[in-house]
Amino acid sequence: TRARLHLSLSWALSRSPGGRASRRPTRFLKGLRPGSGSVGAGGAGGGGGVERGAGGRRKRRGPVQCRVCGATLTEAGAMKLMRCEDCPSDMDEALYERLREWRSEQARELGQPAYCVFTDKTLMAIAERVPSTDGELSSISGVGARKLERFGADVLAICAGQEGGLDHIED
Known part of the structure; x- marks a missing residue:
């Protein structure tokens, strides 16, 4: 309520560090966020990616980012494709x-x-x-x-x- 020039919105992609990055921002922020699935300045940025844990299982290390535009992905389908649903596909x-x-x-x-x-x-x-x-x-x-x-x-x-x-x- 005090922001005059700049406002940064952020949310946790998981409940705990190294946890499953599947959380979404509240629906009340829809329309206030720049771009679908993106994070403004000061938001949850980071490298994203997958690393191998014990037993060869994959585990996410940080938020997943679109390989086309760099936005943080929050939808399961977009994370599977590693790109925003709206970004162009180079699919064969x-x-x-x-x-x-x-x-x-x-x-x-x-x-x-x-x-x-x-x-x-x-x-x-x-x-x-x-x-x-x-x-x-x-x-x-x-x-x-x-x-x-x-x-x-x-x-x-x-x-x-x-x-x-x-x-x-x-x-």
């Missing part, structure tokens, strides 16, 4: 469609919904980054150790354009 559309077809086959064979194999956002992130190694693929949100072991070889082959003989499923 043909690769995305091949991945969706492959996912449908896998889901049908497993008797599970398609999103149990990979979500649409994870497939979009794969089609944007086009990984070529297990390490690059595992750095994508939604690709954990189990999915990497089960589907990694197929996904990397699709990304490399080698789609023949990918209709097997390992147990």
